[in-house]
Amino acid sequence: MGTYSLETLKAFLNGLTPIRSETWQQLELLFSEVQLPKGRFFLEDGRKATQIGFLTDGVMRAFYRNREGVEYNKHFFVPGSFIGGYASLITGKPNQIWQQSLTDCRLLVTDFASFSALYDTAPDLERAARLLAERFFVQKEEREIELVLSDAQTRYELFQQQFPGLEQRIPQYHIASYLGVTPTQLSRIRRKMARR
């Protein structure tokens, strides 16, 4: 089972760029499997991020929280995603984005410092890291475009396409927050859509 998770991670990295077996041998020693029950935080606001995880099972969310405690969902993670306070890991500044399990989850976790220390001797891994950073950037930009150019109903339809089946697994208020509207408004949108 742990082996299977590691295989998923290996396949993911190889999908970015071919990883040499020497590199992988070093890499797989770094990761350990962690169970995260529903509702737990992988990452909280205000402290420095130090770990990265690779989600192999379950659903998680990333969100911001304002002074008054209002939460804004920014992303859902499904199996096969890297999670972690990427900006905080890179800059060393306090983390601003919370990450929480919405179902029971399984993760492969490692210390980011150990991971990135390998870049010096493993150019294939540094390449993977570049491609991953680029992919993260593109994802953020695509989401930004979605938020700017689409109205709430279209965003809802896009959410349904991008996360098939997820709608059934998590509360609607989480989806509303992800769409940038209130549950009230999402309910109005759904009613309107159902009427035709």
Add this chain to the structure above:
Amino acid sequence: MGTYSLETLKAFLNGLTPIRSETWQQLELLFSEVQLPKGRFFLEDGRKATQIGFLTDGVMRAFYRNREGVEYNKHFFVPGSFIGGYASLITGKPNQIWQQSLTDCRLLVTDFASFSALYDTAPDLERAARLLAERFFVQKEEREIELVLSDAQTRYELFQQQFPGLEQRIPQYHIASYLGVTPTQLSRIRRKMARR
């Protein structure tokens, strides 16, 4: 003058990670200086991006445009910034973000394919590219947080801090668009701020 621009670029890259002189020798041959009069596009919607530029003089903006032709400014570029349709360059998909000079500009321009071809033989350059991608990601996330957690007046104040002096050089409607409000609303905010 062209030499001076190249020095700026070199300093910028060295600020990311030390660049070997062999790498720089190859690199500087790739770039050529381009003048961009006010109002010209570096990049338009719908076609694939192929070039990157390094802005050495002037101000540019990046923006999205919806079906109806309404524009949404997402970023201003000041000297010392890389510009180009980064997402499109990476993915090969059609570009979605327009980039236009707001004043007369000077740029160092190169073909991205030639630039990235050097990664294979120049790990220092690939490292710079990784750090740049990470930096781009962090910038986007910080801006995202700003848009989510701050109201329009705070965003205006942040704009003034982040782009000192820029306010005087470009029309207010460009700033309003960057802040995500109408010129009407920015005017209301300014009036309110002036009253104390």
Add this chain to the structure above:
DNA sequence: GAAGAAAATTTACATAGGTAAAGAAATCAG
């Protein structure tokens, strides 16, 4: 399967901020 909790919907009302258009101010070109 009944009681309680959580989630979703609906309603009534309030309001921030949009649109449109007119007028004032500033800037530019000849």
Add this chain to the structure above:
DNA sequence: CTGATTTCTTTACCTATGTAAATTTTCTTC
């Protein structure tokens, strides 16, 4: 300089969506 253009501000009006609270529905768990 001066007329023309562009930019900025203001006003009036309107609508989408927020808030709050009540109601209904769905999900848990004992």
